[in-house]
Amino acid sequence: MIRLFTALEIPDDVAEKIVPLQQGIDGARWIERPDFHITLRFAGDIPEDAASDFAxxxxxxxxxxxxxxxxxxxxxxxxxxxxxxxxxxPSEPLRILQGRHESAARRAGLKPETRNFTPHLTIARLGRVETAEVYSFIRAHSPFAAPAFTVDHFTLFSAKGATGGGPYVIERRYPDFGWAEED
Structure with missing residues (x-):
């Protein structure tokens, strides 16, 4: 079994707008910079043959x-x-790309995703934190925006089977421009 998901990687100039936010909530588990991404399709824990079909x-x-x-x-x-x-x-090209990932998952025999697609970049996992502290944080950092970035590929990642799953491993980028693997 392997835990897989597809996502968009986050460029450094955008990440630089996120990292300074990662403080001020007691008990938050802040996502590490290398693990920033926008999930397109979470495949979950799947057998190796299904993973190959999905890829x-x-x-x-x-x-x-x-x-x-x-x-x-x-x-x-x-x-x-x-x-x-x-x-x-929200954007139509992103919605279309995500829909194509859902179709690819179904062609590979994966169960349909039942949740609506809500594109986001996870900043922190919140375990046992004070609800008021979370809403105070959101108010204090709003409005938030980061520079637009161009998407010209997507990535297949694997994850550990634990909550939060990081660090994530790049399995493959699509289209394959002959990317060198990053350490």
């Missing part, structure tokens, strides 16, 4: 360059927030 299905996805922009801060969990995130400005 192959991803090869068929065309990627035309488009802009992505982070804006706003929020949380998942409501009265018991568990994730702090930076939002991604």
């Amino acid at each position: 192959e299905a991803l090869e068929e996805i065309p990627v035309e360059a488009f802009e992505v922009e982070l804006e706003g801060l929020g949380e998942f969990g409501g009265a018991r927030p568990h994730t702090l995130w930076a939002g991604v400005k």
Whole structure:
């Protein structure tokens, strides 16, 4: 079994806007800079043969360059927030790309994703934190925006089977421009 997901990588100039935010909530587990990403499709823990089928299905996805922009801060969990995130400005090219990832996952035999796609960059996992502290943090750092960046590829990552999963490992980039693996 291998835990896989597809995502967009975050360039350094955008990450530089996120890193300074990562303080001020007691008990938050801040995501490490190398693990910043925008998930397109979480495949979960899947058998090696399904992982191979998924990787192959991803090869068929065309990627035309488009802009992505982070804006706003929020949380998942409501009265018991568990994730702090930076939002991604909605765009038709991003929605289409994510839909193609869902189709590739289904062609590979993966179960359909039941949650609506809410593009975001996770800043922290929140375990047992004070709800008021989370909302105070969001208010104090709003409005939030980062420079737009161009997407011309997506990445297949593997993760450890623990909560939070990092550090993530780049398994493959699509399209394959002959990328050198990063250490």
